[in-house]
Amino acid sequence: MTPFTLRQADEQDQTLNPGMSPDLATTSPQHKKAELTLVSRTTQIKERALSLLFFLCAIVAVLGVVLIFAFVAVKAVPLFKDIGFLNFIAGTKWSVAQSKFGVVPFIVGSLVVTVGALAIGAPLAILTALFLSEVAGPRARAVIRPAVELLAGIPSVVYGFFGVTVIAPVVGRLFGGAGFGPLTAWIVLSIMIVPTIAMLSEDALDSIPMGIREASFAMGATQWQTIYKVVLPAAKIGIIDATILGMGRAIGETMAVLMIVGNAPQMFAGLTKPIATLTSQIVLGMGYASGDFQTALFGMAALLFIISMGLVLTVRLLSRSKREEGQGA
Amino acid sequence: MPSLPQPKQTRWRTARLAALLTALLAASLLMSACTKGSTDIVVSGSTTVEPIAEVAGEDYSKIHPEVSVLVSGLGSSAGIEAVGDTKTADIGTSSRELKGNELKLGLKVIPIAHDGIAVVVNPSNPVKNLKMDDLRAIFAGRITNWKQVGGADEPITLVNRDESSGTRDAFTQFVMGDTPFELNAVVLPGTGQVREVIRRTKGAVGYISEGFVKGGEVRALSIDGIAPSAANISSEKYPLSRSLYFLARKDLSPAAQGYIDYVLSDAIQEGAVRDAGYLPIKLKSEGQK
Amino acid sequence: MREMFAEDRERLKELGVGAMDKSARSQARQARRVRERLANSAALTVLLIAAGITVAALAVIILYVLIHGAPSISPRFIFTWPHGVNAEGGIWPTIVSTIYVTALAMLIATPIAVLAAVYLAEYARQGRIVTIIRFAADSLASVPSIVMGLFGLAFFVDAFHLPMSMLAAALALALLMLPIIMRATEEAIRAVPRYIRWGSYGLGATKWQTVSKVVLPWAMPRIITGLVLAMGRAIGETAVVFYTMGMAINMPLTPLDSGRSMAVHLYMLAVDGINLKAAYGTALMLMIIILVLNSLAHLIQRRYRKVR
Numbered sequence: 001m002t003p004f005t006l007r008q009a010d011e012q013d014q015t016l017n018p019g020m021s022p023d024l025a026t027t028s029p030q031h032k033k034a035e036l037t038l039v040s041r042t043t044q045i046k047e048r049a050l051s052l053l054f055f056l057c058a059i060v061a062v063l064g065v066v067l068i069f070a071f072v073a074v075k076a077v078p079l080f081k082d083i084g085f086l087n088f089i090a091g092t093k094w095s096v097a098q099s100k101f102g103v104v105p106f107i108v109g110s111l112v113v114t115v116g117a118l119a120i121g122a123p124l125a126i127l128t129a130l131f132l133s134e135v136a137g138p139r140a141r142a143v144i145r146p147a148v149e150l151l152a153g154i155p156s157v158v159y160g161f162f163g164v165t166v167i168a169p170v171v172g173r174l175f176g177g178a179g180f181g182p183l184t185a186w187i188v189l190s191i192m193i194v195p196t197i198a199m200l201s202e203d204a205l206d207s208i209p210m211g212i213r214e215a216s217f218a219m220g221a222t223q224w225q226t227i228y229k230v231v232l233p234a235a236k237i238g239i240i241d242a243t244i245l246g247m248g249r250a251i252g253e254t255m256a257v258l259m260i261v262g263n264a265p266q267m268f269a270g271l272t273k274p275i276a277t278l279t280s281q282i283v284l285g286m287g288y289a290s291g292d293f294q295t296a297l298f299g300m301a302a303l304l305f306i307i308s309m310g311l312v313l314t315v316r317l318l319s320r321s322k323r324e325e326g327q328g329a
Numbered sequence: 330m331p332s333l334p335q336p337k338q339t340r341w342r343t344a345r346l347a348a349l350l351t352a353l354l355a356a357s358l359l360m361s362a363c364t365k366g367s368t369d370i371v372v373s374g375s376t377t378v379e380p381i382a383e384v385a386g387e388d389y390s391k392i393h394p395e396v397s398v399l400v401s402g403l404g405s406s407a408g409i410e411a412v413g414d415t416k417t418a419d420i421g422t423s424s425r426e427l428k429g430n431e432l433k434l435g436l437k438v439i440p441i442a443h444d445g446i447a448v449v450v451n452p453s454n455p456v457k458n459l460k461m462d463d464l465r466a467i468f469a470g471r472i473t474n475w476k477q478v479g480g481a482d483e484p485i486t487l488v489n490r491d492e493s494s495g496t497r498d499a500f501t502q503f504v505m506g507d508t509p510f511e512l513n514a515v516v517l518p519g520t521g522q523v524r525e526v527i528r529r530t531k532g533a534v535g536y537i538s539e540g541f542v543k544g545g546e547v548r549a550l551s552i553d554g555i556a557p558s559a560a561n562i563s564s565e566k567y568p569l570s571r572s573l574y575f576l577a578r579k580d581l582s583p584a585a586q587g588y589i590d591y592v593l594s595d596a597i598q599e600g601a602v603r604d605a606g607y608l609p610i611k612l613k614s615e616g617q618k
Numbered sequence: 619m620r621e622m623f624a625e626d627r628e629r630l631k632e633l634g635v636g637a638m639d640k641s642a643r644s645q646a647r648q649a650r651r652v653r654e655r656l657a658n659s660a661a662l663t664v665l666l667i668a669a670g671i672t673v674a675a676l677a678v679i680i681l682y683v684l685i686h687g688a689p690s691i692s693p694r695f696i697f698t699w700p701h702g703v704n705a706e707g708g709i710w711p712t713i714v715s716t717i718y719v720t721a722l723a724m725l726i727a728t729p730i731a732v733l734a735a736v737y738l739a740e741y742a743r744q745g746r747i748v749t750i751i752r753f754a755a756d757s758l759a760s761v762p763s764i765v766m767g768l769f770g771l772a773f774f775v776d777a778f779h780l781p782m783s784m785l786a787a788a789l790a791l792a793l794l795m796l797p798i799i800m801r802a803t804e805e806a807i808r809a810v811p812r813y814i815r816w817g818s819y820g821l822g823a824t825k826w827q828t829v830s831k832v833v834l835p836w837a838m839p840r841i842i843t844g845l846v847l848a849m850g851r852a853i854g855e856t857a858v859v860f861y862t863m864g865m866a867i868n869m870p871l872t873p874l875d876s877g878r879s880m881a882v883h884l885y886m887l888a889v890d891g892i893n894l895k896a897a898y899g900t901a902l903m904l905m906i907i908i909l910v911l912n913s914l915a916h917l918i919q920r921r922y923r924k925v926r
């Protein structure tokens with residue numbers, strides 16, 4: 001019996017990995033004992049320890065999120081005492097010189113910039129995804145998909161630099177003023193969020209079974225009818241998810257926005273009038289901030305964190321409702 | 330099925346690589362610990378002076394490898410305190426003169442450069458001169474069209490600097506006083522950008538160090554009839570002019586004295602000082618001729 | 619649906635099978651068909667245009683950076699130090715700092731992320747804990763980079779008293795890359811066919827043996843693709859690096875040295891706006907690196923597809 005078990009252990013390793021040393025057999029002396037179990041005790045312990053290690057690695061992500069919120073929030077806590085939460089979240093005036101830290105102008109600024117960027121970027125991205133998934137032949141796909149991926153890879157500073165040197169002058173010439181403001185930010189940001197939305201939407205579209213489309217075609221529907229009445233409704237939730245995540249990207253975008261919105265801490269006054277966003281104001285202030293000012297900036301960061309968590313949570317809930325729907329049907 | 334890789338070899342290779350990396354790391358840590366033993370000159374203070382002090386420090390270390398110059402920008406007040414009070418710095422830098430209690434610290438004040446802040450407009454703008462009060466009213470948002478100050482019927486586009494900028498500090502001090510800035514102004518974090526935006530925007534007005542007004546891309550205005558010429562700035566006749574200073578205690582080390590002399594030499598005065606948009610200090614004597 | 623069948627019936631009638639007295643109705647049907655076909659081609663054209671705009675935007679940005687940046691790229695630009703107030707000269711230390719910090723971040727993030735993905739894909743039983751981990755990973759992926767930067771400053775620099783350094787920046791970047799690598803690895807593992815695992819188990823291999831010697835090697839090309847893309851993300855990151863590594867131009871030797879990455883250098887040059895030549899050059903260098911990394915990812919994926 002003993003030699004048989006031993007040889008079996010050897011064979012396992014040999015077959016699995018030709019040319020590799022049968023470390024299981026050599027490293028565990030237990031194999032010399034006649035045990036009836038296929039794996040030795042040390043191996044079992046090793047397996048246990050490993051799975052614990054993997055679990056700890058997976059927990060790092062949770063730990064990271066918790067720590068991020070904790071450390072940003074801790075720095076923002078004095079806000080409640082020194083500035084007053086209401087003065088902060090509902091205050092409409094930001095003036096460091098007068099110790100007024102109302103962030104409403106920046107929240108409005110972030111909203112204006114994000115909504116506009118979505119209004120331009122989302123349709124563009126979804127249509128691009130539809131083209132990729134439903135219409136394009138392999139050759140077109142081989143050009144467009146890498147292009148979309150590359151757009152995602154371009155550093156945001158490069159986008160910002162492009163915005164400053166190309167888009168802002170054009171906007172300035174067309175609409176008067178210096179060309180910094182929401183409009184410029186819309187144009188640049190909408191390009192930046194296209195890859196996020198397009199790639200995720202394409203995933204959603206690709207996951208729809210081919211059979212649905214074939215059924216539609218078989219009934220004489222045109223390609224557009226199939227897309228519009230069959231494919232889009234089926235992929236709706238996935239596309240909404242993609243759009244929400246694109247929204248997160250737009251709200252959180254920092255360097256590019258800082259370079260093109262004009263950074264005026266005023267309420268939204270017009271499409272070509274300079275404004276500031278939560279992100280841009282943090283960067284501009286962080287360099288020299290101290291005391292209440294720094295607290296306010298960390299408060300803004302905590303706010304951004306909460307917003308982005310909220311968006312992720314929305315996506316989660318949407319996907320779950322979809323899954324339940326799918327199970328119900 | 331792809332041929333499976335051979336994990337044993339790979340594992341050995343990774344192990345060897347890891348060992349090598351660790352060794353390298355340890356070696357470099359040791360090395361960095363051993364390279365000390367040179368003279369440090371600590372320079373801290375005004376962010377406006379920082380670039381000059383830094384470049385001069387790098388160049389000075391090239392000539393005198395035994396000296397290393399550590400420059401930090403904390404603001405003028407912090408710099409004065411660091412050299413005069415807490416004595417954490419060998420040299421303090423400041424973009425303003427000493428005042429109040431600072432005068433009693435017994436510091437040696439060494440001017441190293443002049444800086445004039447030019448109010449610049451688009452070259453197509455017919456306005457050549459602004460009264461100080463009008464300038465303030467423009468940046469406070471009370472004057473919104475060039476025709477109110479004798480120019481064309483063109484709305485004014487304000488270009489401001491970010492609040493961490495030393496130039497903005499100076500402009501606030503010279504022009505605005507306690508009057509707050511109009512919020513509806515483009516805030517740009519760099520001199521070059523301000524110049525570029527004013528170059529391409531018809532009704533724009535902003536402010537930059539005089540040294541960057543070159544090449545005719547933007548035009549500097551006279552303030553109260555005084556042009557921001559080199560002579561007017563070094564004599565401080567131009568209302569928006571200031572000097573940049575090094576501050577040192579009386580017991581200055583020879584190495585620090587050597588560094589200061591180097592900053593006052595032509596190499597830096599005509600190099601870094603001009604590159605940073607300021608005027609060399611020696612102009613003063615020429616201006617007084 | 620019935621309408622569609624009705625349409626077919628009409629077609630049959632047109633062909634002379636049915637009565638001819640309904641020709642008026644059949645004409646209407648035909649008009650509708652034409653309209654549908656028109657709508658179809660119009661809609662498809664719109665899709666084509668949208669995809670065209672996306673590709674055009676990329677082309678414009680690349681061409682713009684290329685045209686303005688190419689004249690400043692030279693061996694001297696790449697291999698010398700910047701000097702003077704306006705960073706004339708080269709960008710060598712920023713290239714080294716960028717590679718240094720990215721490599722360090724990869725070293726930190728890769729093992730953790732890959733093992734975490736192994737846990738999620740192979741070990742974890744679906745349940746609350748897995749849901750929480752996934753949610754955390756998704757949240758981590760969507761944390762705005764400025765928040766990550768401030769966290770790096772508050773945690774690694776302020777609380778742990780690390781200097782602004784390669785190490786602090788690498789740790790913060792690792793956190794940024796973690797969810798990207800995790801997701802790529804998990805998808806790669808899930809794409810490994812079941813029968814391969816069964817084969818391994820059938821031979822009596824333990825779980826870890828199966829994972830380490832069968833599943834991971836099989837999934838490797840896709841994992842590497844994920845790593846390469848995460849690397850691109852780290853190289854282009856500005857806000858995180860800005861607050862954890864500082865902006866002093868320095869040649870990093872130890873992980874505790876500070877430095878300025880290429881992205882930060884570009885940001886400072888662009889924002890200053892005085893030495894735009896160097897800014898364009900730096901932008902082009904960054905784009906080239908990203909381009910090379912992306913093509914590398916594609917190459918790996920294509921080769922792996924051929925093998926399969």
